[in-house]
Amino acid sequence: MLRGPARSPRDLVGGAPRATYVLRFDGRELPASAGQSIAAALWGAGVLAWRTTRENGAPRGVFCGIGSCHDCLVTVNGRPNRRACLTPARPGDTVTTQEGTGRAELGV
Amino acid sequence: MPNSASDGVPCDLAVVGAGPAGLAAAVTAADLGLRVALLDAGERPGGQYYRRPAPALGAARPEVLHHDWAAFASREAALRAHASAGRITHLPLHHVWTVVPAGAELLLHAVAGPEEEAVAVRARAVLLATGAFERNLPFPGWTLPGVIGAGGAQAMLKGGLVLPGRRIVVAGSGPLLLAVAGSLAAAGATVPAVVEAAAYTAYAGRLPALLRNPGKLGEAATYGGALLRHGIRLLTRHAVTEAHGSDRVEAVTVARLDRQWRPVPGTARRVPCDAVAVGHGLVPQLELATGLGCATRLGADGAVALEVDARQRTSVPGVWSAGETGGIGGARLALVEGEIAAHTIAGRAAPAVLVRRRARLRAFAGAMGAAHRPGAGWPGWLREDTEVCRCEEVPAGRIREAVRDLGARDARTVKLLTRAGMGWCQGRMCGPAVAALAGRDPDPDRRPLSCPVPLRRLAELPAEES
Numbered sequence: 138m139l140r141g142p143a144r145s146p147r148d149l150v151g152g153a154p155r156a157t158y159v160l161r162f163d164g165r166e167l168p169a170s171a172g173q174s175i176a177a178a179l180w181g182a183g184v185l186a187w188r189t190t191r192e193n194g195a196p197r198g199v200f201c202g203i204g205s206c207h208d209c210l211v212t213v214n215g216r217p218n219r220r221a222c223l224t225p226a227r228p229g230d231t232v233t234t235q236e237g238t239g240r241a242e243l244g245v
Numbered sequence: 246m247p248n249s250a251s252d253g254v255p256c257d258l259a260v261v262g263a264g265p266a267g268l269a270a271a272v273t274a275a276d277l278g279l280r281v282a283l284l285d286a287g288e289r290p291g292g293q294y295y296r297r298p299a300p301a302l303g304a305a306r307p308e309v310l311h312h313d314w315a316a317f318a319s320r321e322a323a324l325r326a327h328a329s330a331g332r333i334t335h336l337p338l339h340h341v342w343t344v345v346p347a348g349a350e351l352l353l354h355a356v357a358g359p360e361e362e363a364v365a366v367r368a369r370a371v372l373l374a375t376g377a378f379e380r381n382l383p384f385p386g387w388t389l390p391g392v393i394g395a396g397g398a399q400a401m402l403k404g405g406l407v408l409p410g411r412r413i414v415v416a417g418s419g420p421l422l423l424a425v426a427g428s429l430a431a432a433g434a435t436v437p438a439v440v441e442a443a444a445y446t447a448y449a450g451r452l453p454a455l456l457r458n459p460g461k462l463g464e465a466a467t468y469g470g471a472l473l474r475h476g477i478r479l480l481t482r483h484a485v486t487e488a489h490g491s492d493r494v495e496a497v498t499v500a501r502l503d504r505q506w507r508p509v510p511g512t513a514r515r516v517p518c519d520a521v522a523v524g525h526g527l528v529p530q531l532e533l534a535t536g537l538g539c540a541t542r543l544g545a546d547g548a549v550a551l552e553v554d555a556r557q558r559t560s561v562p563g564v565w566s567a568g569e570t571g572g573i574g575g576a577r578l579a580l581v582e583g584e585i586a587a588h589t590i591a592g593r594a595a596p597a598v599l600v601r602r603r604a605r606l607r608a609f610a611g612a613m614g615a616a617h618r619p620g621a622g623w624p625g626w627l628r629e630d631t632e633v634c635r636c637e638e639v640p641a642g643r644i645r646e647a648v649r650d651l652g653a654r655d656a657r658t659v660k661l662l663t664r665a666g667m668g669w670c671q672g673r674m675c676g677p678a679v680a681a682l683a684g685r686d687p688d689p690d691r692r693p694l695s696c697p698v699p700l701r702r703l704a705e706l707p708a709e710e711s
Contacts, residue, residue, distance in 0.1 A: 143431060143432060143433050144433045145406075145408075145432065145433045146402055146406040146407060146408060146432040146433065147302075147406050148432075148433070149309055149310070149431055149432045149433070150298065150304035150305065150306055150307050150309055150310065150406065151304060151305030151306050152298065152302050152303055152304045152305070152406055153303040153305070154301060154302050154303050155300075155301045155302075155303055156301065170301070170302060170406075171299075171301035171302070172298060172299030172300065172301030172302040172303075173299070173302065173405050173406075173407070174404070174405055176401065176405070177401060177404065177405025177406070177407045178405075180401060180405065180407040180408070180409060181405070181406075181407045185390040185391050185409060185493055186390040186492065186493065190638055191638070192637075192638040193638055195388060195638075196389075196390050196492055196493075197388065197390065197635075198390045199393055199397060199401060199409075200392075200393055200394055200397060200635070200674070201378060201379060201393075201394045201396070201397045201674070202393065202394060202396065202397025202398065202399075202400040202401045203293055203378060203396070203397065203400050204286070204696075205378045205379075205670060205673045205674070206394075206635065206669075206670045206673065206674050207636065207668075207669030207670050208635060208636075208670075210669070222397075222400075222401070224359075225299075
């Protein structure tokens with residue numbers, strides 16, 4: 138049963154994360170909470186886009202939020218094509234915006 | 246990942262999906278003495294409906310984001326008890342990618358965990374409780390960051406405790422929109438409007454189904470109360486027909502629709518926002534079932550669902566289905582169908598109270614599906630350059646050209662001519678829209694792999710299976 142308005146989702150559920158840490162994203166340092174996915178950590182820091190498309194270079198981020206659409210693909214610690222909505226964020230992770238297929242080094 | 250189910254000892258029942266249907270089925274089957282393997286893509290049981298924040302987020306009261314929490318909590322406790330007693334093998338983070346017959350049994354192949362280990366489970370019966378994903382109809386600007394699925398917004402809120410913006414328009418069609426708007430507002434967002442393409446008066450013609458479901462009326466009253474309390478406007482027979490912005494959404498155009506969902510000229514107005522949560526109902530997730538050859542039907546909501554009999558059996562011997570796979574009907578129906586399936590898999594008659602409840606809830610689901618089924622006129626808000634296939638970036642103009650000039654008559658031919666549906670999501674996002682543009686009802690999903698599988702896992706399969 139929903140209650141009255143809260144200031145934030147964390148207020149609503151009485152959340153107190155066990156730990157907070159810094160997530161590196163494209164050379165920036167963003168705050169993240171233990172237990173969040175990469176996508177949630179980025180959203181929490183106000184970042185909505187972390188990929189550019191293969192054809193038009195258009196920005197993309199989360200769309201379906203449950204692993205079906207693959208719009209939220211991102212490069213994590215050098216591994217491209219991770220679904221940000223399914224991938225837990227870990228302290229020390231380096232997340233970088235993924236361009237095109239995420240495999241520019243292959244030259245294909 | 247050794248366990249009794251994957252070490253070669255076949256279990257009586259393998260349940261795929263630990264949402265309301267699968268969870269209810271697994272614990273009921275174990276109550277009735279069956280040995281059960283419960284495979285689920287999620288880390289913790291609950292599926293999309295009962296998605297919770299990870300324990301490390303320390304949510305003291307996750308239940309405030311949920312309805313019927315007690316129904317879930319009791320079954321989760323039963324799961325834990327059965328698992329520690331060895332009656333249920335719970336396999337979280339297991340993505341089942343195919344199910345194949347193996348003699349008198351069925352063999353389930355899964356990839357498990359972040360390293361995508363190969364796991365196989367043998368079972369005498371399989372229950373497919375794979376749930377659904379969201380149906381989205383495209384509109385100009387729907388690929389902008391900040392435009393997200395309504396269910397996606399709900400999932401990110403429930404699981405990650407985050408919002409995509411502060412001022413969020415909720416749009417599309419179906420009762421999920423009311424729940425999403427209420428959650429977003431309760432979590433601190435401003436929701437200027439819920440933009441619903443259908444008219445709620447459509448339910449009035451289906452009064453018997455409504456009157457048999459007082460619980461659903463109560464739920465509607467709860468949602469209505471939440472909208473009132475948060476000052477959210479409900480605009481029925483309206484749609485978001487365009488999202489504006491360059492790097493992210495900054496505003497939407499909202500227009501009135503006619504009965505066919507065609508935008509009415511001269512009714513467009515601009516609503517500023519920094520996010521849009523949009524969804525047009527749900528689509529059953531069927532690829533494991535269609536891979537096995539299970540028969541399907543077209544539901545009242547215009548989506549393909551599994552054909553199931555009174556015992557929740559599919560057309561393939563040994564394969565059962567419960568919940569959204571048999572047509573979108575909500576969590577309460579899923580719980581009931583999961584229990585009915587468990588009884589019949591155990592060789593018993595389902596309790597009459599469950600059978601009556603299912604009939605009542607299925608009748609409501611039919612009324613709901615018909616009321617919110619997309620009208621034929623929605624492509625009227627597409628421009629030629631509106632991307633329909635998000636993965637391959639195929640615009641509406643190319644799809645229309647394939648249909649008009651190149652003779653495509655169905656989504657499959659459109660796909661071959663334009664690449665729409667050939668990308669990462671394998672048509673999950675654009676499938677219903679492409680079928681509509683081709684002038685056809687959607688075909689049953691056929692995807693040989695229901696999730697990404699590393700090639701090395703396919704290469705490892707024994708020759709007779711690959």
